[in-house]
Amino acid sequence: MTEYAVRITRLSYSYPDGVRALEAVDLDVRVGERVAIVGPSGAGKSTLLLHLNGVLSGSGMVRIMGQALEGSDLREVRKHVGLVFQDPHDQLFCPTVFDDVAFGPLSLGVPQGEVSQRVDRALHEVGLDLSMRLRSSHHLSLGECKRVAIATVLAMEPEILALDEPSSNLDPRNRRHLIEVIGNLPVTLLLATHDLEMVLALCSRAVVMDRGRVWADGETRRLFSDRKLMEEHGLEVPLSLRTAVVG
């Protein structure tokens, strides 16, 4: 068993139009750890996540569960890393919820008999009713969509889960529910977001990214209380930490 789930060394990436999205990024995540990647919009968070399963590949080294991405079987890697996109409409492309959740396992060659069980289990894990299986994604509310999107990845039983802005556009109740759901998942977690309160609830470690670089990496509360650091990188000290300091 490898100690590190993710090891990224000096990863750089430019988009085809020349925009430099990542600059010599280093990041190690241990198995079972929950790490938040925070930073302003356009910091390179999503681009970094897309490197975890080889959808994008820049210069530098990415190792997943001890295995270098370059030259390895990407399907094998995609079994380990579950990526949930920000807009659930991008993630849910099948006619029904069942088809969407079953897509991953079927693509990985899981036998049909087991697929149905996996779909049920994944929907159960994100707190959705099984009667939802035959609904169309465009008939769901946004909160439900986000949960189905996570289920589509859970059905692949990944060891590493990478979520891109999971709480964006959610109302407080759905957001709270989603945080509970994510908190109960037994996986290594990478969370790209600027919802700092959610990070405080879920992750003990945070990484501050801005303009494609990693600027700070450490214990969440310590980083988030550092007003200078936060404001320099388009963030601010979360309200809950501010009141704690004043009180």
Place this chain on the structure above:
Amino acid sequence: MKHNFIDRYADLDSPLHQLDARTKLVGFTALIISVLAIRPGSTFVFFAFFFLTAIFMGISQVPLGYILGRSLVLLPFVLLASLARPWRGGIDFAFLSALIMRSVLSLIILVLLTNTTRFAEMMRGLRKLGCPQILTLNLGFLYRYVFVLTEEVLRMRQARDCRSVGRAPAKVELKILGSMLGTLLVRSFERAERLYQAMLSRGYSGDFPVYGSRHFGWRDLVFIVALVPFVLIAFRA
């Protein structure tokens, strides 16, 4: 937002809904072809087909008004198209009535097919009948994203309305419309890109997997056998 597209009543649970999608695709297509083969003037055969579709409409539990409404929508176009035929010596009533009956019957059958079969099932059925994957895949995406696109258009229109006072000259309106269409195209293109990334992330490698569904059963057999005499009389009449 709740959407209802072509398969509005496909979630009902009638004997017709329970049939395998392949059965319905083959059966209803055979019926439509038969309808087109009925010769003008064979009133009895037309009545036989109206009788058959009436039975189907009864079984299907789809509201009658909905089926008829949908079936009559195209009638003006059919009548217009019938003018294309050179008329010699006055109106040929047998031909005209056959044309109307054929189009109405075909549309009733089509509406029945789409409203007793979920779109996903239909695509699956087409796939299993040997329809190329690229076609079913594209239809599937079209069905999935037409709502997302419609909402995007509505939002863009609201944004435009919020910033425009009164009516602009037609030339300006056209220009705005053009740039809106352009934006929509670019947005769709970007979405397609992200969608493909999402597919890759979930292990897509060129083959869109299909999960097994209903099987061909005794109901399907009864359905097909019951259609045979109708197909026969249509072609012999």
